[in-house]
Amino acid sequence: MHDAPSTKELVEAVKRFIDDTASPQLTGHAAFHARVASNVLSTLIRELEQRPEAESAERARLVTLLGAAPDTSLEDLNRDLCKRIQSGEMDLSTDGLLDHLKTTTIAQLSIDQPRYSGLALALQARG
Numbered sequence: 001m002h003d004a005p006s007t008k009e010l011v012e013a014v015k016r017f018i019d020d021t022a023s024p025q026l027t028g029h030a031a032f033h034a035r036v037a038s039n040v041l042s043t044l045i046r047e048l049e050q051r052p053e054a055e056s057a058e059r060a061r062l063v064t065l066l067g068a069a070p071d072t073s074l075e076d077l078n079r080d081l082c083k084r085i086q087s088g089e090m091d092l093s094t095d096g097l098l099d100h101l102k103t104t105t106i107a108q109l110s111i112d113q114p115r116y117s118g119l120a121l122a123l124q125a126r127g
């Protein structure tokens with residue numbers, strides 16, 4: 001049985017140490033760097049929690065939108081999407097494209113900038 005802590009648990013432990021033990025004892029530039037480190041760890045935790053599902057959903061949307069093979073990589077799907085937009089083959093009038101772009105952006109912001117005011121408005125608009 002493998003009972004070592006998960007990656008998420010390890011990152012959370014380091015974040016707790018920075019937030020609860022180290023930061024309160026720091027001032028000035030060192031305190032600023034501790035806050036930056038804590039924010040980076042928060043982003044990593046959100047990556048671990050949200051990225052797999054977000055990428056899976058993005059991939060499924062792109063397979064449908066592009067009519068691609070189900071085993072096409074997300075990287076290749078995005079490359080194809082960019083080429084089609086750049087060539088004019090697809091634009092915002094293409095069924096499903098705007099929804100895909102909005103959904104993908106919301107998922108990315110939820111990881112990178114969850115307190116961004118525009119994200120709250122976008123989530124509210126999606127209902």
